[in-house]
Amino acid sequence: MTDAPTPAAPRPEARAPRGFADRRGTDLVAQRRIVARVSEVYERWGFEPLETGAFEYADALGKFLPDADRPNEGVFALQDDDDQWMALRYDLTAPLARFAAEQWETLPKPFRRYAFGPVWRNEKPGPGRFREFWQCDADTVGSDRPEADAEIIAMACAGLKAAGLEDGQAVVRVSNRKLFDGLFDAGGVTDPVQRLTALRAVDKFDRLGWEGVSALLGEGRLDESGDYTKGARLPASVASTIQAFLACAGDPTLTRAQTLGAVAATGGLGEAGEAALAELSGIDTALTSMGVAQDQVRFDPTIVRGLEYYTGAVFEAELLLDTTDDKGRPVRFGSIGGGGRYDDLVARFTGQSVPATGFSFGVSRLASALRAAGRTDAARRGPVVVIVFSQDDMAHYLDAVAELRNAGIAAELYLGRAGMKAQMKYADRRNAPAAVMLGGDEIAAGQVTIKDLDAGRILAAGVADNEAWKAARPGQSTVARTDLVRTIRTIIDEPSINTSSHG
Template identity: 75%
Template sequence: MTESTRPEARVPRGFVDRRARDLAAERAILDAVSEIYERYGFERLETGAFEYADALGKFLPDADRPNEGVFALQDDDEQWMALRYDLTAPLARFAAQTWETLPKPFRRYAYGPVWRNEKPGPGRFREFTQCDADTVGSARPEADAEIIAMAVEGLQAAGLPAGSAVLKINNRKLLDGLFDAHGVADPKQRLTALRAMDKYDRLGLDGVRELLGKGRLDESGDYTKGAELASPAIVAVESFLAAAGSPDLSRADVVAALANLGLGEKGAEALTELSQIDAALTAMGVAQDAARIDPTVVRGLEYYTGAVFEAELLLATTDEKGQPMRFGSVGGGGRYDDLVARFTGERTPATGFSFGVSRLAAALRAAGRDLSAQVRGPVVVIAFDQARMADYFKVAEELRSAGVAAEVYLGQSGMKAQMKYADRRLSPAAVIVGEDELAAGTVTIKDLDLGRALSAKVTDNAEWREQRPGQQTVLRAELVATVRKILDQAS
């Protein structure tokens, strides 16, 4: 190929290449969370990457725009199918298709990549890994509570210590009751008001008040048209948002405060459900500061039908430049009782929680808890002489047989470059088997972790060479035990 016909090596926009350390961090999260979900009695379900496009619900492409929002293609039978946008739509399809054979309620968890044909941006990718847990077939508020308790425990197992995240709980029926009680009947007006309330954390009460009224002009000069609610309705929304009060309020205290607002029949129904969720959470030992009721939470404006919840990161986080940043939500969920009905025509209650695995890994990294830092490379056996390659492979195989990851260096470089290679692999140790070692029945082992630590303290090159930090020569029979000791010290 000529230079003019060579393709440019590039990754498509919105997609990323991930090396072993990033993948290992995500795998550690998934392994830890899976153990929690299975302990709660949830079974793992894996569905295919593609679904028929009409199974994707509100993300169904328009007839003349089959790739809008999803990556779709036409099968040989001229049916449109698309890469899954999330893990919930495939669950709804699976439940509807196999409902007669499933244990009911059906409790499942799933994880895997999802794809979105949207404009990529910082931290916004077209492919990423999600992890979901859902209960289909139970209308009990206790099912919501169990999902919340499991989310709290799962996030802690993934690496967020107790007190570093909070599950905020609300109920969409409270919002419906609020609007019903104050004559806000227009669906578009309600939707605009809900979007305004969703900005409470970012804009505060003053900003929300403007968006509930005529509108708001932000600092950039952009104007957002408001919901144009009547003054009594705006005051009622403000009182509703203020009911969250101090984070120190118990779940029962918040329910009591909301009960004084007069939220009509739907609101009363929601408060009963929230009280039942509180009782179940208390019974399961979920602390008040780990999961609290917060009426400012607004999620899935056209999707959720009852309880909603959102996991907010409380840890101090910094960006790549070391500047403080607010990370915000690391997961969320709620009750969606209308999704399976798209296939069956019968309302089927369902509730679930979902988090982005890459986003959670990024949150841990931003909080200084990078799981990828725990990923180590293999022990590297240094290769000096082509004629001795069989001896080097015997050393590597001895380590592998003992359960230690090991490799023989297969490049063409000398000793210095091989040691640099081992360092870049984050190898815990390098094994040297030269002519002297072979003759004496010994091996020389360099503890690379110790060498890295000591190198920061020794400033004189001559002293460094004299001390030979982290290096020892042992009998060949002691190879495995010596390497294991290094590995144990590093763990």
Template identity: 75%
Template sequence: MTDIQRPEARSPRGFQDRRGSDLSAERRIIARVSEVYERWGFEGLETPALEYVDALGKFLPDTDRPNEGVLALEDDDDQWIALRYDHTAPLARFAAQNWETLPKPYRRYAYGPVWRNEKPGPGRLRQFWQCDADTVGSDRPEADAEILAMGVEGLLATGLTPDQAVIRVSNRKLFDGLFDAGGITDTNQRLTALRAIDKFDRLGIEGVRLLLGEGRLDESGDYTKGANLPVALIGAVETFLASVSNAEASRSEVLDTIANIGAGLGQAGDAALKELAAIDRALNAMGVGQDAVKFDPTIVRGLEYYTGTVF
């Protein structure tokens, strides 16, 4: 008689099991948010869990496997496919594939699990749910304002009270202006710097300064390579962050602060200011209060496809 080697019962790192009460709460939230989106005129869309890697906007690193941030496999036709990273990249693929038959602009919402090949940690999973709404075919700031106003209503529909959530808004062109002034033209260097700035609320100015420079060693011993910006530009970014990081400021006060910084942000900064001002006017017209949506230029977001308004 031989001993049977039984596998150890364990979940993969970054994944979790969920039971009845969590699933019931999730279904309630999705139903309520979907109702809000449909009331605003957005239609539902479901896309496959898998997309071709090039459609996800990922690049193949210098290895035989495109594992940079996504969970991927090679299909039987020698093409790489990956579990979707978010709902936005699949939307871009769907819109490009069906553009002739879609209404203009195309307004859709989607929900479901997404997957990321990243280091898991507290509150950071490799599989989690997103509920997403996007407008395709309009670059007007008012379209962003509509999404923000709808987001406020969606948060309230989940059961949150007005004092439990705030949407913070910025524009990536503010930092484009700083990089232009500092002579930074390399796209990867800019993106690394933006990802560093996006960690401002978690790491503070000291951590961001290290990531804008040579890099940072975290508490676990992992080293993150920095953007290697010139010292003068790091100082300019620090000064800008210190000037605008006021959580209590109204939207108009933040706009005034940015305007006072003026020439240091260049033409890109001027464009950002105009777009934020248009969003503010539209939000005011829709009755969205100052406590529900705030302007916070320390918000950046780390993905490359963000080019204008971020929140």
């Protein structure tokens, strides 16, 4: 009797974890381009780059995640070999606070830094919402002036424009957490949990309207799925005041100053609320001096931001473009960035109050939103592809591809084992502008044949049907080998080309 064969180990299923996206080609280039363009704005405004590690000690990150009731909820954490808990950073601000506290004596004050990189949140993924995503932040640590907030807001507007959004396609909405602090103080609402529940309710105003928010400010709300959310149980007078100043939030005809006047007229905002109005007024004056239009930045008391560390002004960038999913159905992206003032974050480490303010672009979210709005750049052009005919002529192919690269032209040598037809299809799928062919006849004659793939795509799309254009832009030509770089550069630099992705 022979032994039975050992059963093969089950094969793993090739799948990416939910909320962790693979990106390639055009999508990855779009994300990198946003980072580069926004970073250039930050540097032009006088912010220096800073890079911190992916992991922070869990106690350094603190308990600040939206809707998190435990310090380690919402993050990816592990225990180090010295039994200390570390967690992947959930944003770039908490690491900045740790760095500033650690290096405060040696830093220029105020300290102005920008940073970009991936962050991780262990929460339910959804459209445009990932568990791993990129942010690009700028912060000023050490200034309590309203002009510091205004500068961050104005810079956010400049960053949105640099990222590819035109006038009217986004708006930055601004409020101040102290509005609600004063309102709660005046109304006798002292329970921190009750306050936070109320703020979370107000944050849903754009989605639920006053009826839904009113229920959440009261006993609670039963949603369409049958889930019940416990309410804040605010006094009726406090809820009434909230209703009064939320009423001015959706009026686009009001200027920033008029919105402040409408909020002030509701009364019952307490001392902290009055201080908030004064700070917002200072921000408005500075924004106006910097030429920031009323439709670029609006004051909106519904903006409260989810993170608990905000102490004053808060801002949120909202996408106004129409967006659709892969099936053409409308989808709302809403916020594509935000920030605010967090004067107590550094003090967690030092015990001394250090004012700070900043803004964060959700790079991955913005890239997804632009794609959903059909606002992607022209497809990424691939490299020139040098076709392989014979192993015996490999030296000629390698020489050609090296010459192109040395001239600053992206090029690759086909290194598969397929025939001519498959190689041309490969070049097309790579979105190559041209294919270079060095057959035996061309090599013997000191020539090279170049197929203009861009021209072929344009003709196939019916973009160029002018006979003179066709005659001036032949799809294939044979030139002297010494004219390789010049001919390829003519194809690449042709201004009329707007290629599209194939394959």
